[in-house]
Amino acid sequence: MNEMEELYREIILDHNKRPRNFHAMEDATHHADGHNPLCGDEIEVFVKVEGGKIADISFQGEGCAISKSSASLMTSALKGKTLDEAKRECGIVVAMLTGKTDSIPDELGDIAALQGVRQFPARIKCATLSWHTLEESLQGGKTASTE
Amino acid sequence: MNEMEELYREIILDHNKRPRNFHAMEDATHHADGHNPLCGDEIEVFVKVEGGKIADISFQGEGCAISKSSASLMTSALKGKTLDEAKRECGIVVAMLTGKTDSIPDELGDIAALQGVRQFPARIKCATLSWHTLEESLQGGKTASTE
Amino acid sequence: MSDNGTAYDVAKVRADFPLIENLAKGAKPLVYLDSAASTQKPRIVVEALSDFYLKDYANIHRGVHFLSQKATDAYEKARETARRFVNAREAAECIFVRNATEGVNLVASSYAKSRLKPGANIVLTTMEHHANIVPWQMALEGTGAELRVVPIDSRGVLDVEAFGKLVDENTVIAAFSYVSNVLGTVNPVKKLTAIAHDKGAKVLVDAAQAAPHRKIDVADIGCDFLVLSGHKIYGPTGIGLLYAKREILEKMPPYQGGGDMILTVSFEKTTYKGIPDRFEAGTPHIAGAVGMAAAMDYMERIGLANIEAHEAALLSRCREKLAPIPGLKEIGTAPGKAAVFSFTLEGVHPHDIGTFLDADNIAIRAGHHCAEPLMKFLKIPGTARASFGMYNTAEEVDKLATALEKIVKFFA
Amino acid sequence: MSDNGTAYDVAKVRADFPLIENLAKGAKPLVYLDSAASTQKPRIVVEALSDFYLKDYANIHRGVHFLSQKATDAYEKARETARRFVNAREAAECIFVRNATEGVNLVASSYAKSRLKPGANIVLTTMEHHANIVPWQMALEGTGAELRVVPIDSRGVLDVEAFGKLVDENTVIAAFSYVSNVLGTVNPVKKLTAIAHDKGAKVLVDAAQAAPHRKIDVADIGCDFLVLSGHKIYGPTGIGLLYAKREILEKMPPYQGGGDMILTVSFEKTTYKGIPDRFEAGTPHIAGAVGMAAAMDYMERIGLANIEAHEAALLSRCREKLAPIPGLKEIGTAPGKAAVFSFTLEGVHPHDIGTFLDADNIAIRAGHHCAEPLMKFLKIPGTARASFGMYNTAEEVDKLATALEKIVKFFA
Numbered sequence A, B: 001m002n003e004m005e006e007l008y009r010e011i012i013l014d015h016n017k018r019p020r021n022f023h024a025m026e027d028a029t030h031h032a033d034g035h036n037p038l039c040g041d042e043i044e045v046f047v048k049v050e051g052g053k054i055a056d057i058s059f060q061g062e063g064c065a066i067s068k069s070s071a072s073l074m075t076s077a078l079k080g081k082t083l084d085e086a087k088r089e090c091g092i093v094v095a096m097l098t099g100k101t102d103s104i105p106d107e108l109g110d111i112a113a114l115q116g117v118r119q120f121p122a123r124i125k126c127a128t129l130s131w132h133t134l135e136e137s138l139q140g141g142k143t144a145s146t147e
Numbered sequence C, D: 001m002s003d004n005g006t007a008y009d010v011a012k013v014r015a016d017f018p019l020i021e022n023l024a025k026g027a028k029p030l031v032y033l034d035s036a037a038s039t040q041k042p043r044i045v046v047e048a049l050s051d052f053y054l055k056d057y058a059n060i061h062r063g064v065h066f067l068s069q070k071a072t073d074a075y076e077k078a079r080e081t082a083r084r085f086v087n088a089r090e091a092a093e094c095i096f097v098r099n100a101t102e103g104v105n106l107v108a109s110s111y112a113k114s115r116l117k118p119g120a121n122i123v124l125t126t127m128e129h130h131a132n133i134v135p136w137q138m139a140l141e142g143t144g145a146e147l148r149v150v151p152i153d154s155r156g157v158l159d160v161e162a163f164g165k166l167v168d169e170n171t172v173i174a175a176f177s178y179v180s181n182v183l184g185t186v187n188p189v190k191k192l193t194a195i196a197h198d199k200g201a202k203v204l205v206d207a208a209q210a211a212p213h214r215k216i217d218v219a220d221i222g223c224d225f226l227v228l229s230g231h232k233i234y235g236p237t238g239i240g241l242l243y244a245k246r247e248i249l250e251k252m253p254p255y256q257g258g259g260d261m262i263l264t265v266s267f268e269k270t271t272y273k274g275i276p277d278r279f280e281a282g283t284p285h286i287a288g289a290v291g292m293a294a295a296m297d298y299m300e301r302i303g304l305a306n307i308e309a310h311e312a313a314l315l316s317r318c319r320e321k322l323a324p325i326p327g328l329k330e331i332g333t334a335p336g337k338a339a340v341f342s343f344t345l346e347g348v349h350p351h352d353i354g355t356f357l358d359a360d361n362i363a364i365r366a367g368h369h370c371a372e373p374l375m376k377f378l379k380i381p382g383t384a385r386a387s388f389g390m391y392n393t394a395e396e397v398d399k400l401a402t403a404l405e406k407i408v409k410f411f412a
């Protein structure tokens, strides 16, 4: 694999072309806007929390292949998880993406495909954007920024 | 003569130590403040004009040897001259000091001793300060004659 | 043919730029197509900086000693070079600032702010860089005055008629770019200035993207203010130029206070120097001014007409080679545009294009290019932008085309 | 002894400064005693600039390409170096500005101005440089707030008791120099800060003249703001540092608007980035930051304690050699003063001293040193000032003494 194939793995390209849960949500209980001023990526994350669980989660917005596929992977992975599980996973993923940890836990599944981004410092913020935005929305915030 | 003796000729040192017409003037018809922000020199020029002539002229203030002697030489030379003569002389002296002309007219007399300053660009403003202040006072004399 | 009758030899020009030369020789030769963000520096500019620091350095305007005199002379000679570069009447109309951004801020703060009352307005255009938007918004805040924006068409051509209607007797300043950093559009600055002056409005021209590509002539344009950045005209960082007419500058209060800009200071009352000193508080970027002057000298020696012609040829080739690429759309197609080539690729985000090209050692820029309102108007999240400098070659354009073809396949 | 246990060898230090070395070798060897105006540059700083321009140059924070990433890394690494140099908690508290003057202007405009109401006050001292006076006067204008000035005694020692009385609950900022550029006085900045904080006032320390001579430690001082200039600490021109506490910076509105400091821009509403970016509009002086960091590294390698000790020895020798000269009066005799030696000569104006010394190739400064209120207090038109840097030698002090003896004879 050359470095481009490493960054843009099949899974990434697939989620970029056919993003999952890519729509607004009318009855969301939590919502936040995310913004990456570097490249202008804008994302909205919607969450419906019911009984301490993420009953539904979706996103919409403009973004590069990395930020779009990252958001798509995130929504796929977290649907049905408890809030605690979701927050824990946010932490693990962000730590992996920012190189704070070297190990890639098995539990990440497809999300591990994002690891190629660590070799591209300028792109890390694209990959973390949706995760930070989710964290922000769960905390009750309105906007997240990766400046 | 080395360059210091060229700059600080006997006449200059003499006028610096014993400045002529170095006092305020109560009944001046014209008056202006001169200021050289580079070195902080401050000078006041007083003129009494009577019948189109400089009946009396004096100065006071703080200044280096060059600015003080220049003012002293100026007051000595211009006392009794007509306004036109004085203005003409201002022009000639400033032109000489700023190197706009190479020739040193004989009529300048002792003032010619200031010529050494031309080799010292940083000091030219010291030498021209009193002359510019005089010009200023004469130009303002018309509108400020009631003071 | 150059101004002095010799042919433009891009290989010779490249040899003047050590970074371009050295990185081009690497295993994966660098193709630098990001000059609109900042230009690389010719050896002569870097040497002017080193020589100044190592031979003539001292603080200016202050010392009686000969080093200080030498440094002052070098600084004021740089101002005279800047005067010649923009064809101002006198050097005192040339204020050294940090960059184009600071130039706009200075004018917005010292000239415009006090004139912004309810009913007054400032006129900008849709294609402005944030540097020519945000300072005006900050000045307008809380004044009750209005911001007006002149529209452009889908090619990126300014609507001159609308400009003539939006500018009125209550317009304090009309501020517009000479050349758009995204679209390459060259605005008819002389005409716009005449229209604005007819209504009694002052004019600021943002020449940050024009100065690298063409001769700037403030006497011909007739504008009241003009700004540019040294780092975009092959000069050092931290230095730029604000040109302003003497009669306007003389009436403007100082922008920053400090040493070197005062006549007398007391705790009761402080008086300020005349121009240009009043606008240069504290120890200025002396070496930067000297370095920017070296860059201006260099550009003039190469010949601004030559640079313009060379870059126009690169732009033509770029269009020709990139047009056949499936899904590629050129953004900005104003007639006579400058050598700034923005584009989008269907299904591939600009940021991904940038990363891919970087992997092929082609440096372009991707994003909103500090022109978010323009992106909103164009209804795109950003563009990929290849921008050309005097050192770029036709082969580099071809490499860009080849790399883009690969990207299209990858994302297909 | 140096910090790491080796003896301070001034000859070795001089060898690092090409201008000092080369001009010292001339027919009339230059003696540079004007470091308080600006310091000369070690080779390593000039090379850091050249290397950056010729190997790693690009615009920052913007590009996805590797050169831009390299340049961004270099710029942010410089910020981390600045953080370490002043011992700030985090790099984001370090804002790059043009010079100390701009640092004060930024604080006066973005922090103080909106808080200056009738009844409020700003406290300065008699010994301030214009850079720490004029920006406050400009901010105060039209606000109805008051300027208060803390007196000094005839030695140039600040009246700490008066400071404690002048600062009160209505004091917005107390701003004072760490080291006086005329008197050499080292103010008890930690104590003054504690007094001001007790009254709820914020504190700005002007460290422009302290940073060249001693370790700056904002954590120890406890001040809210601190400014310094790169060109006075052996670094490039056009760059300086504003340190400010995070919690204060976060509440301050931006100073200049433009690119790189915004989060989103639209003609309707613009939002700003966090710190430090919000305060660095437009393309910054990237190379300047890198060069200043090289200078900071260099000073730390030589050892700030060594520099201080070496300069203290020069000051002692200067006093000893100059004291016997008839009519010579040292201006500023505060205990423990820094290596700034101001003096007057009876019957000889400072400006004439400067010219005479220049003829002997000794560069000093003469005049009011941008401290007119202090001159008025001292009732002198100005002083001659010999100021020392890490490269000066005892022999140079002796040359100064010999030259001054000649002057006294000439004007006798």
Ligand SMILES: Cc1ncc(COP(=O)(O)O)c(C=O)c1O
Pocket: C258, C259, C281, C282, C283, C284, D036, D037, D099, D100, D101, D102, D129, D131, D132, D177, D179, D180, D181, D206, D208, D209, D229, D231, D370
């Ligand atoms: C005490 C003091 N503060 C501030 C300044 C201003 O420094 P700059 O001109 O680099 O802004 C100086 C420089 O002379 C100074 O001596």
Ligand SMILES: Cc1ncc(COP(=O)(O)O)c(C=O)c1O
Pocket: C036, C037, C099, C100, C101, C102, C129, C131, C132, C177, C179, C180, C181, C206, C208, C209, C229, C231, C370, D258, D259, D281, D282, D283, D284
């Ligand atoms: C059209 C335009 N104006 C202004 C600027 C601001 O330039 P600087 O960042 O050098 O102040 C730029 C730079 O990108 C530009 O392209």
